[in-house]
Amino acid sequence: MKILMLGWELPPHHTGGMGVVCYQMCKELAQSGADIEFILPYTAEFPNIDFMTVNPALPEGVTEVIGSMAGSTYDSQYFTYVDNKGNSRGVQMHEHQSAYTQYVAKLARLNEYDVIHAHDWLTFRAALAAKQLTAKPLFVHVHATEFDRSGGSYGNPLVREIEHMGLLLADKIFAISQATKDTIVREYNIDPAKIEIVHNAMELExxxxxxxxxxxxxxxxxxxxxxxxxxxxxxxxxxxxxxxxxxxxxxxxxxxxxxxxxxxxxxxxxxxxxxxxxxxxxxxxxxxxxxxxxxxxxxxxxxxxxxxxxxxxxxxxxxxxxxxxxxxxxxxxxxxxxxxxxxxxxxxxxxxxxxxxxxxxxxxxxxxxxxxxxxxxxxxxxxxxxxITWKRSVQKMMHHYQLHAHKQKVLHV
Structure with missing residues (x-):
């Protein structure tokens, strides 16, 4: 099972729990036989990750991408691009999201994947571009919605729109809790049958x-x-x-x-x-x-x-x-x-x-x-x-990967 995994952070360069979840989840997926290519929006070293390929989304001519928040890009409002001559320039979040999308689209054209798996709204534009190019099944993994991040209010309309589009066009949605599933159904009018609850776990290294x-x-x-x-x-x-x-x-x-x-x-x-x-x-x-x-x-x-x-x-x-x-x-x-x-x-x-x-x-x-x-x-x-372990959650994910990958192959025979 070849997975194009799109995420915005991994430890130790992370803030909050999503980076940890992605790390532990992918580790268990790899042990279950998955071949994962994880695309990040920044350059960094990950000496403890040997179970998957981690690549930064580098725009043409750029050798390094740095987030504005120390230790994290999830909260970054702007990024710094550095070229091979050491020259640097700042870019806004929306510009870097576009660059990330272009990089992922290029990967999708050049390589063969069985499924696409995208974590939260920051990666949804790139995921939708990859799906449009390849017709591969898209799984969106919802760790938090804009409703949650804004403390139970409407939040940013642009973010809501991106979330809604990703949820509508996904083949399957992984929600990390029943509460998250209920929010997706209520706030975005998504069919509950499309949503699978995949609880997180936490395990010591x-x-x-x-x-x-x-x-x-x-x-x-x-x-x-x-x-x-x-x-x-x-x-x-x-x-x-x-x-x-x-x-x-x-x-x-x-x-x-x-x-x-x-x-x-x-x-x-x-x-x-x-x-x-x-x-x-x-x-x-x-x-x-x-x-x-x-x-x-x-x-x-x-x-x-x-x-x-x-x-x-x-x-x-x-x-x-x-x-x-x-x-x-x-x-x-x-x-x-x-x-x-x-x-x-x-x-x-x-x-x-x-x-x-x-x-x-x-x-x-x-x-x-x-x-x-x-x-x-x-x-x-x-x-x-x-x-409460990752093994049970990953077994559920692998089942849905295989089910949708098989459907896609049958449709394109």
Whole structure:
């Protein structure tokens, strides 16, 4: 099965969970016999990827493409092109998307693929061009819609239009949760029979299994824990979608009743400054720590989960949410919003509606004040992950690849 895979990021050059999902999913696909060519919008080294071919979409005469966001292109609004003489020029997102589309179209003309698989709206134009040229089956993989990214509102009309076109013309849609499928049907009027739910999973790399955990990056927090403090963790992109204003409001109520509580906020994003200012307004400057962006594939990232007594994901609209899985992998209990795809799978976590600030503060306090509850949630939640693997999801994907590839061959005999 030869797959033309179109994505916008891969670790370690990524932000958020989609890059991690693409990496782990493709690794399992390769183990299942798939031959994958993954096309990215930027140039970078990937020393840990030997199970598929990774190529950058390079415009004519360009030798290097750099995103404007350090460590990520998903949030980049512009890119830098560098030619073989070292000359550089900046380009806007729409221009680079066009260049990406042209590169993918050229590949589709020159090479033979069985299926095309595109991740989220940024790759849909290129995917549609490849489908038009080759008539090969197109699978679009929806990790988040514009409805989700805008916190449950209409969002950018142009992005919505691109999403709608990709969803309409795809042969099959992979949605990462029932919640995402429902959003696609409701917001884009797509036939539900066309959509297959393929849940994400989260698995530790071999190197992570043998990682030295004797020294934690956040030693100062461990010292504070020894003095009676509890550490609450939030990790991910700081955007309206993640519901962090609600978390700060709830945390203010926690500190009123339990002053020896720290909120560790790991990540960066458009709300970074706003959240710092809001913390100050709430009088939380002495209880909230903002780390800024931390590499999501490094030990420091995992150490944040290890040091926490409770991980909280209060997302307003979360198609899936990998971070609760990362918490449980490090034996840290999780509190997540019911408005997340992860809540469909995880049973041994605390759940609430993101807007219920009172309940959020109560559940945080319950874990902080009850060590037995913390330990039980951590143990049972971690054990639950053994049954949530990529193997099952990839088997479902391979079935649909083969089904549609066979149909395409029959039609063109």
């Amino acid at each position: 071999e190197s992570e299994l043998h990682e030295d955990t004797s020294v934690n990056t956040f030693t100062y927090l461990q010292i504070m824990q020894g003095r009676g403090y509890k550490v609450i963790l939030s990790a991910g992109r700081l955007t309206i979608q993640k519901g962090l204003i609600h978390l700060l409001e709830a945390f203010a109520k926690v500190v009123e009743k339990r002053p020896k509580t720290i909120l560790l906020v790991v990540g960066s994003g458009e709300q970074y400054t706003e959240l710092i200012e809001h913390s100050a307004v709430l009088g939380l400057s002495g209880n909230v720590i903002f780390t800024g962006r931390i590499n999501g594939t490094g030990k420091t990232w995992r150490d944040a989960f290890r040091v926490a007594n409770l991980f909280v994901m209060p997302s307003v609209s979360e198609p899936f949410g990998l971070t609760p899985f990362e918490a449980l992998l490090q034996h840290t209990p999780a509190l997540i919003s019911k408005q997340s795809g992860a809540s469909e799978l995880l049973r041994n976590v605390l759940k609430l509606d993101y807007w219920d600030i009172e309940e959020m503060s109560n559940q945080i306090l319950a874990v902080c004040n009850n060590s037995d509850l913390e330990i039980t949630l951590a143990e049972e939640g971690s054990a639950e992950l053994a049954n």
